[in-house]
Amino acid sequence: MAITMTESAAERVQSFLLSRGKGLGIRLAVKTSGCSGMAYVLEFADAAEAEDQVFEDHGVTVIVDPKSLAYLDGTELDYGKEGLNEGFKFNNPNEKAACGCGESFTV
């Protein structure tokens, strides 16, 4: 079981953490909402709970709760640009379909 991230994603996370001035790392999760089942959650993390799984890649701490991990296992977090827009991408092998806008997905 693992979550990984690309180097560009790690760099961005680190620079965001630096300008935020605090934080242990980031938290990845899924929640049930949106137009196609599940939605990704990507947040700054200030603390890890006892049951959380903690990963580290490229020097960035990634925290995932066990329930979400079932949906996220094998996910690679990437950072990319689409025109003027830039942001994080979940390359999730479990994802079967996404809604048109890509903001939610099903497994």
Place this chain on the structure above:
Amino acid sequence: MALLQLSEPGQSEAPHQRKLAAGIDLGTTNSLVASVRSGVAETLPDEQGRSILPSVVRYSAEGVQVGHAAKAAAAADPHNTIASVKRLMGRGIKDIKSLAGRLPYLFAQQESAVPRIHTAGGDVTPVEVSAEILRVLAARARDTLGGELEGVVVTVPAYFDDAQRQATKDAAKLAGLKVLRLLNEPTAAAVAYGLDTGSDGLHAIYDLGGGTFDISLLRLHRGVFEVLSTGGDSALGGDDFDRAVAEWILTQAGVREADPKILRALMRDACAAKETLTQAERAELDIQLPDGQRWQGALSRAQFDALIDPLIKKTIVACRRALRDAGVKPEEIQDVVMVGGSTRVPRVREQVGEFFRTEPLVSIDPDQVVAVGAALQADVLAGNKPDDEMLLLDVNPLSLGIETMGGLTEKIIPRNTTIPVARAQEFTTFKDGQTAMAVHVLQGERELVADNRSLARFELRGIPPMVAGAARIRVTYTVDADGLLQVEAEEQTSGTRAAIEVKPSYGLTDGEIEGMLKDSIAHARDDLEARRLAEQKVEAARTEEALRAALAADGDALLSPEERSRVETQLQRLADTARGADPKAIEQGIEALEQACEFYVQRRMDSSVRNAMAGRSVEEFEQ
């Protein structure tokens, strides 16, 4: 798939519920847009990586150009290329006449109060020109953030009056944007540095741009920034630094006359030298002269400083004046925020630091700091932050009311109501057949109109003629988050409406507000008496009015000459009492008159029933 941004813990939005918001610095020379992404407020660059959009719009038969392309065409097409339109916002034809001599535009001749600039693409208003700039920035924000904007915060100079603020809002509306709030530029700069989350105190915002200088003193009190004083020079900026350097070069090179083309090139070289000198101690110069030869030389930091010192001195004089206006000493200022590209000049920082006796804040790009502050505020207003985080909450400092009969003030929005707020109240007509009503908007805590501050007057016309008291006129007071008051009066049955907008706190100092409050407490008893008296006078006038109307209609038909003279004597007696100052006596006078006229009222009712039934059969009334 969609690109995601990092959120604060627990603040992840559900899909399609992200609230995108942007801050826009709509500047005289340049404009910028910024937004908060992954917790960081940054300006948003265009495809070429440029954050700055020159506030220049060019109109041609083919269409509209905004920004760099328009600016590049300015020299070749001055009539159709509009720059510095911000100076025209909210101004009437008269205000502009004084500016027009210096502007290359052709103003369309016409009646309307709003100036229209004649261009190859048609006549345009300053609001329309600004809307073009906002449209480009908003499109950039939409493309960058990947969605529709929930709303924007647009910054305006602290000294902008109501009309200028309203014009800015209108421009945003025209560009299809929802304005979450207008934010004062100095406040935005202070917010960018997080001063709003610090302790209460005084801050100075020193804003030296390309062509304008503004100094603003702000007081932070319980999370709300208040502008204590503003000052500046609308014709002083970095361009003047360039000019000083260019003139120095001309003197050094022994050139007396130069054509505009050479001068423009020289200004560019001077500007480059200025920028070099922010880092280096020396700038090398290689200048094209009118006679085709070149001049080579160097400008040292010390020489440059000497050239611009008189200009910096002017800004310091304005700072001193602003301090004096606010009654503050330089050492009371906690922080000085540097805004505007010209504050990169080391000599400027040094002199400002010396004057305020504090190290100026310069860590945020001075060209971007206002937009960054606006973006932070937009993020909060769009609802992307927990509620307890900063929200520049405002209250209206004094009650807003309306004049009613007898010179009384009826409060519609009481003081200390948090804004934005809207309140409505219904009023009616006083006389039969009244077709217009004057609405007098007042501010203050006192009972009598004469003791309060008059903000505005307008008339609602076209009320359908009805008997007194039958018309229903709904008056709505709306104060928005920017402190703009809109008053609207609408006659409910006919839908006739009229409205006016004002800025209530405009021109009122803290001291005056405090004075108005103290007066209202000191005069509470007098005011109560005054109100009772005024109310009785109105009641007396109403009774007299009704009786006179009745006498004129059927007095001779229903009353004998003696009866009529008795009624009139009693009427005169009340009129005399009502001129006095005893509310009790007037109240009794009204009662006495009503008693004396009872028989007449009875006869009138009988006669009107008779008239109504005349010529009809009983069956008709039984249906």
